[in-house]
Amino acid sequence: MSDENTYDVIVLGAGPVGENVADRARAAGLSTVIVESELVGGECSYWACEPSKALLRPALLYAEAARFPGVADAVTGPLDARAVLKHRDRMVADWNDQGQVDWLESADIALIRGHGRLDGVRRVTVETPDGGTRRLHARHAVAVCTGTRAALPPLPGLDTVRPWTSREATSATEVPRRLAILGAGVVAVEMATAWRALGAEVVLIAREPRLLARVEPFAAELVADRLREAGVELRFGSGILSAERAGGPDDGLHLSLHDGSRIVVDELLLATGREPRTDDIGLETIGLTPGDWLATDDSFTVTAVEGEWLYAVGDVNRRALLTHQGKYQARIAGTVIADRAAGRDIDSTPWGKHTGTADLVAVPQVVFTDPEIAAVGLTTEDATRAGRVVDVVDYDIARVAGALQHDPAYRGRARVLIDPDRQVILGATFAGPGVAELLHSATIAITGEIPLNRLWHAVPSFPTISEVWLRLLETYRDRTAEPR
Structure with missing residues (x-):
């Protein structure tokens, strides 16, 4: 193996979590490479946090202004959907990651485009977009920061109806006339808030008896009240039996519900949870099961792998599926990697033990609804x-x-x-x-x-x-x- 393919640290995934692990490792003097198959900046920058808040902020401002004396009378007409979508596009840099790539270069972090897979202990193989293969070796650590994707339910007809996931919901270029949302969590309520404000007729279908099962009931009830006032139809204790697109594209998407009713919409958003992106990253080469979540200790070292060389950071370890928590974990993991590489004791430092506790004790989260x-x-x-x-x-x-x-x-x-x-x-x-x-x-x-x-x-x-x-x-x- 040639020297140019050997690094101190290899990071799989260039989202905010991977970027922070790489940054900490490189700042400690470790040669670091990050492998990314999509856009540098990851899910949060292009399909989640940034675009969703760009859609929601105008909706929340409009709702507040419409209730405020002296301002309400000046608020005439609906939101300018085209202007809001254009603002969203600016916030995600039109899905161009050059700015993030420039940052990696400024931090002296190497970038390899392509799909990375583990290939044994401290080894990674990358299939590059040009059809080539690069083989990498890590002297000290490999960090898996591949995050999650939308988990799709076993719905008859799903393969033919082209449903939205959170990605399509935050990147759509047109406002659907009729939108159905299956789910009752954060993605479901935030997207119901945003797309209703932009003019879509929205029906939210939830298997659960209420919204947002993990928050206090009083908070969920306030959100439900506002959604109803905004014109969102809420159907609790229900679900979708089947979905099909009948006739031409203008005939809509026909949904059969558990209560025996049928509705016709233009788009269906499936907001039914997340699953780890570990099904095709070579876990089988180190004795792990593809598609599993990766359990870690509080230093974010994978517990099922010997040798303290494999780390799982961010959503992929299922400790707290939030960008800010993943970045917190990344700061700790990057420091642990650097200290172990230098032979330092991670349990005795001027800052105390390098271990993560905030994702177990005090996890802050904001739901950006009205x-x-x-x-x-x-x-x-x-x-x-x-x-x-x-x-x-x-x-x-x-x-x-x-x-x-x-x-x-x-x-x-x-x-x-x-x-x-x-x-x-x-x-x-x-x-x-x-x-x-x-x-x-x-x-x-x-x-x-x-x-x-x-x-x-x-x-x-x-x-x-x-x-x-x-x-x-x-x-x-x-x-x-x-x-x-």
């Missing part, structure tokens, strides 16, 4: 399942002066879960316009295990929505001051 949902840590259902005793504190955010400045017709609610013995916050959920910016303060409170008697001295500015923190603490104080 209203927004921002949550971190435990929900009440999580606490019940875990047998944790918690005090639940709720507050109506509309009673905070800053909320009324934000929206005179504000509807929202805040909840924190408090450990009654340790007097620290274990979970927080905020639902309402503008609550996303409350989330990091909650994340810090939970991650830092800040005692309530110290949070009292974190004074919120007036008039801002963040004053809800003071009201939650006051509510808890008043309750616990009374005999139980």
Whole structure:
């Protein structure tokens, strides 16, 4: 094997996670190559986070403006769908990754275009677009950062109806007249919000009895209410039995539902979960099963492989399927790789142990709907399942002066879960316009295990929505001051 094909670190996947692993390794002086079969920047940059928020932001601004005195009368007509789609295209650089490639070059990270597969211990084979093959060897580590793809349900007729996945939903060039969405999770509700605002007739079909099963029920109910007010039809406890395109392209897509009804739409979005992109990356060459999630320890080393050379970082390890959590993992994994390469003890460093805990204890997430949902840590259902005793504190955010400045017709609610013995916050959920910016303060409170008697001295500015923190603490104080 020639020297030019040997690197200290090989990274499979050039999404945000792979980029961060490569960046940390290269910054530590390790020669690093990243292998990518699609666009450098990955799912988040071109088909998920960036384009979905580019579609949602105009929708949320429009909804808020239409409710605000002095502004509502100036809001005439629907959103300019063509302008919104053009804005989305700018945000994804028209699906051109040259800017990301330039960054890799500036960081001295090598890039190989093509499909990479493991080929034994610390070895990777890449099939390049020109039909060639490149064989790579890693002196120290291979990091699998291949992420996930949409998981499609076993639906009769699926192979002929050309359904949307999250990729088509965020990259479509025209607004469908009629859109059906199967699913009740984040992708389903965000895309229902966006495409309804852009003018599509939307019906959301959910097997579940409610939206967003992993968030507090009160937050999901607020989103459901707003979707209905916007004209989205919600069908809970249902599903699709079959789908077929009858006649010509203008005849639409015919869906048969579990309740015996039939509907006709132009497009069907399947938002039914994710699966790991590990089915064709050579796992069988190292004794693993293709298509499996890759379990890791807290240094993101794959536990089923000996030798501490294989890492699985980001969505592919199933610890927390969120871009910011994957980047957090990548920073740790890249540092672990560098320290092990230098013979340093990863359990004893000036920064403490190089291990990931935030994807187990305090995972922040925002659902960019109307209203927004921002949550971190435990929900009440999580606490019940875990047998944790918690005090639940709720507050109506509309009673905070800053909320009324934000929206005179504000509807929202805040909840924190408090450990009654340790007097620290274990979970927080905020639902309402503008609550996303409350989330990091909650994340810090939970991650830092800040005692309530110290949070009292974190004074919120007036008039801002963040004053809800003071009201939650006051509510808890008043309750616990009374005999139980």
